[in-house]
Amino acid sequence: MLSILRRTRAILTAALLLPALAAAQEQWSFPAGSSPFIIDRMVKVASLRDGDVVVDLGSFDGRIVLAAVRSNPKVRGWGVDIEANLVAQANETAKRDGLADRAQFFHRNAFDVDLREVTVINMWLFRSLTQLLRPKILAEARPGTRVIVNGALIDNANMMGNWQPDRVDRGDGSQSPILVWVVPARVEGAWSWQLPLGGGEARSYDLLVSQQFQVIEGHARVGNRRESVSDARLQGADISFTLEVTVEGIGRVRHAFSGRVEGDEIRGTVTVTPAEGKPQQLPWVARRGTAASWFRTTGVSIK
Numbered sequence: 362m363l364s365i366l367r368r369t370r371a372i373l374t375a376a377l378l379l380p381a382l383a384a385a386q387e388q389w390s391f392p393a394g395s396s397p398f399i400i401d402r403m404v405k406v407a408s409l410r411d412g413d414v415v416v417d418l419g420s421f422d423g424r425i426v427l428a429a430v431r432s433n434p435k436v437r438g439w440g441v442d443i444e445a446n447l448v449a450q451a452n453e454t455a456k457r458d459g460l461a462d463r464a465q466f467f468h469r470n471a472f473d474v475d476l477r478e479v480t481v482i483n484m485w486l487f488r489s490l491t492q493l494l495r496p497k498i499l500a501e502a503r504p505g506t507r508v509i510v511n512g513a514l515i516d517n518a519n520m521m522g523n524w525q526p527d528r529v530d531r532g533d534g535s536q537s538p539i540l541v542w543v544v545p546a547r548v549e550g551a552w553s554w555q556l557p558l559g560g561g562e563a564r565s566y567d568l569l570v571s572q573q574f575q576v577i578e579g580h581a582r583v584g585n586r587r588e589s590v591s592d593a594r595l596q597g598a599d600i601s602f603t604l605e606v607t608v609e610g611i612g613r614v615r616h617a618f619s620g621r622v623e624g625d626e627i628r629g630t631v632t633v634t635p636a637e638g639k640p641q642q643l644p645w646v647a648r649r650g651t652a653a654s655w656f657r658t659t660g661v662s663i664k
């Protein structure tokens with residue numbers, strides 16, 4: 362039953378979009394909203410680099426993946442479509458153009474693909490489908506994976522529900538928008554690390570992070586002092602934030618952290634600037650922990 366519903370919806374997607382597209386096909390030999398111009402823009406917005414693996418969920422005749430692999434000989438990609446004839450056509454074009462070693466197309470539902478090895482996901486589907494693919498993307502795609510969505514002919518508000526795009530490319534203003542999301546690393550929870558400040562023994566730091574997609578907030582504890590972090594940013598696996606806190610024996614210290622999240626570790630650097638003293642750069646390695654040390658009692662009774 363579910364598969365019939367999905368197929369009906371997918372056929373409706375194609376049926377509703379493609380006639381509008383066909384009108385302009387005579388003029389450009391390309392569907393409207395997917396003209397050569399927007400294909401080039403999609404590829405450009407993706408900022409493709411060597412080693413990228415592009416997937417197009419609903420690849421139609423293969424145009425996006427083929428344009429991507431043509432644009433860089435070190436990029437490969439694949440596409441899936443629920444229409445078998447379109448998949449065959451895309452594979453034929455890849456073979457004809459000598460690209461079949463780097464571009465393949467499969468007759469498959471977008472919900473049934475493995476997104477773990479891709480670095481760029483392209484989509485031009487109904488908003489309901491895009492929204493339904495969101496949990497799969499967030500669960501499977503690696504942090505830093507760019508998700509590029511063509512907003513042509515679609516009311517693109519809340520295309521990914523309350524996950525806001527990282528960027529919207531509006532071209533010259535008259536063109537349809539292209540929306541870009543970057544899959545964020547999962548950083549919600551407790552982190553801890555140590556820093557040897559001022560030549561003394563290492564001090565313990567605890568950080569609690571709350572996260573809504575790419576938006577993060579943090580509250581840190583150093584000794585018995587707690588402070589909120591500021592300027593917290595997360596883009597893919599890259600995290601940065603500032604912490605200004607009083608460190609016992611040193612005084613007020615500004616810390617600018619930046620690093621890369623890799624599973625249960627963050628590795629990077631911190632620039633430590635005491636109120637009186639020179640900035641010092643130190644390596645920073647944080648590990649996922651429990652919130653216990655953040656909540657431990659201070660031992661100081663307040664009467």
Ligand SMILES: C[S@@+](CC[C@H](N)C(=O)[O-])C[C@H]1O[C@@H](n2cnc3c(N)ncnc32)[C@H](O)[C@@H]1O
Pocket residue numbers: 367370371372374375378395417418419420421422424425441442443444447469470471472483484485486490511
């Ligand atoms: C508007 S076209 C997108 C073409 C191309 N991706 C682009 O960006 O120009 C949408 C395509 O998605 C396919 N499609 C719709 N639902 C799908 C699903 N659940 N799984 C795979 N393909 C689907 C349709 O058959 C159609 O070819």
